[in-house]
Amino acid sequence: MIIQRSDEVPDITLLKRFPVPRNFGVSAGSRIGKGRTWPAPGGAARIRRFDVYRYDPDSDGNPRIDTFHVDLDDCGPMVLDALIWIKNRIDPSLTFRRSCREGVCGSCAMNIDGTNWLACTRFISDLATPATIYPLANMSIIKDLVADLTHLFAQHRLVEPWLRSRTSAPERERLQSPDERHRLDGLYECIMCFCCTSGCPSHWWNGDRFLGPAVLLQANRWLTDSRDEATGERLDDLEDPFRLYRCHTILNCTRTCPKGLNPGKAIADIKKMLIERRG
Amino acid sequence: MTRTQMRSALGKAVGLGSARDGVENWLLERVSAVALIPLTLWFTVSTVMHAGDDYATVMAWLRRPVTTTLMALLLMALFHHTALGLQVIIEDYVHSRMKVLLLVGMRLGCLAMAVTGLVATLKIAFGA
Numbered sequence: 001m002i003i004q005r006s007d008e009v010p011d012i013t014l015l016k017r018f019p020v021p022r023n024f025g026v027s028a029g030s031r032i033g034k035g036r037t038w039p040a041p042g043g044a045a046r047i048r049r050f051d052v053y054r055y056d057p058d059s060d061g062n063p064r065i066d067t068f069h070v071d072l073d074d075c076g077p078m079v080l081d082a083l084i085w086i087k088n089r090i091d092p093s094l095t096f097r098r099s100c101r102e103g104v105c106g107s108c109a110m111n112i113d114g115t116n117w118l119a120c121t122r123f124i125s126d127l128a129t130p131a132t133i134y135p136l137a138n139m140s141i142i143k144d145l146v147a148d149l150t151h152l153f154a155q156h157r158l159v160e161p162w163l164r165s166r167t168s169a170p171e172r173e174r175l176q177s178p179d180e181r182h183r184l185d186g187l188y189e190c191i192m193c194f195c196c197t198s199g200c201p202s203h204w205w206n207g208d209r210f211l212g213p214a215v216l217l218q219a220n221r222w223l224t225d226s227r228d229e230a231t232g233e234r235l236d237d238l239e240d241p242f243r244l245y246r247c248h249t250i251l252n253c254t255r256t257c258p259k260g261l262n263p264g265k266a267i268a269d270i271k272k273m274l275i276e277r278r279g
Numbered sequence: 280m281t282r283t284q285m286r287s288a289l290g291k292a293v294g295l296g297s298a299r300d301g302v303e304n305w306l307l308e309r310v311s312a313v314a315l316i317p318l319t320l321w322f323t324v325s326t327v328m329h330a331g332d333d334y335a336t337v338m339a340w341l342r343r344p345v346t347t348t349l350m351a352l353l354l355m356a357l358f359h360h361t362a363l364g365l366q367v368i369i370e371d372y373v374h375s376r377m378k379v380l381l382l383v384g385m386r387l388g389c390l391a392m393a394v395t396g397l398v399a400t401l402k403i404a405f406g407a
Contacts, residue, residue: 150288151288151291151292153288154287154288154289154291154292155292157289157292158289158292158293202371205371205372205374206370206371208291208294209294236297236299237296237297238297239297239298239299239300239301239302240297240298240299240300240301241298241300241301241304241370242298242370243297244301245301245304245305246370246371248367248371271302271305274302274305275302275305275306278302278303278306
């Protein structure tokens with residue numbers, strides 16, 4: 001079965017984690033050690049354990065895993081609520097990005113129980129015990145759960161994600177038929193949280209040149225837009241053994257997208273466009 | 280500071296630019312894969328069916344024009360597909376200077392094996 005959306009992913013997976021030793025192939029400075037275990041809050045009836053990745057750039061120490069105990073009766077239902085609860089009640093130095101708390105800003109993307117997802121749209125009740133919270137994989141970590149996204153946004157900038165038109169600007173809006181507008185469905189909803197790119201093995205090995213699923217989905221969004229007139233130039237810039245063709249349809253992107261989009265199909269559509277252009 | 284460290288994020292992402300190439304390899308890998316489905320099936324079934332036969336019968340089978348044609352097609356599709364697949368694997372995982380050496384060696388190796396197979400097929404077909 002080819003997975004089309006992240007909500008179609010089966011609950012039971014063959015391997016929760018690929019069986020290699022922990023810290024295998026990890027450079028000395030990135031090896032994760034055991035951190036502090038913070039005491040459970042007194043008098044709490046329902047307690048959930050969270051193992052959270054910590055990294056402090058101001059110390060010379062390696063990353064570590066801190067253990068927190070969250071009082072579920074005092075805390076909202078989402079993973080982000082638990083992180084905010086920890087920051088307010090236990091350790092104010094816990095650092096993470098968050099803004100909208102409703103899955104439209106893409107700030108709180110992180111690795112929750114081994115899957116990249118938005119902390120604000122993941123229920124605590126769906127987590128394993130203990131719940132594990134890591135930052136997005138394959139990124140330089142700035143602090144704790146904050147990953148450095150500079151390169152990914154530079155790659156996004158590279159595909160020129162804005163309308164390029166040679167027709168002189170019209171008096172009013174550039175018109176689009178309802179049908180043409182519907183072709184953008186499944187593309188425009190992307191919030192650039194980079195859950196997909198962080199989970200893509202091709203981007204792990206060749207992230208310097210491969211654009212990754214999030215950026216390629218955005219590229220397809222502008223290739224598909226009926227108002228855009230730079231389709232040819234856009235395809236020229238994408239047709240590259242590394243930028244586009246490093247995608248081997250692994251489909252981790254589609255499995256992990258917290259917005260239920262299908263970056264794998266978007267990339268396949270770009271490949272189809274290139275075949276069509278070739279004739 | 281070296282130049283790489285001073286370079287902007289966009290400059291690093293752009294790198295050497297787009298190769299404007301790749302669609303040909305992608306298409307040929309798929310076309311050869313489709314061609315290999317009937318060819319491999321034919322080869323497997325035929326080999327199994329000739330398993331108990333003696334040397335003369337197998338040679339007579341190999342000399343038939345249909346067999347020679349299919350064998351030549353199989354060898355070309357197989358080694359072309361192998362070369363394209365191995366190229367992707369090497370490009371994925373090798374990031375040192377070995378990459379160019381491995382790519383050239385792999386290409387020449389696949390070509391040598393295809394030619395060897397073709398020579399053998401033709402020698403059986405037209406030879407004594």
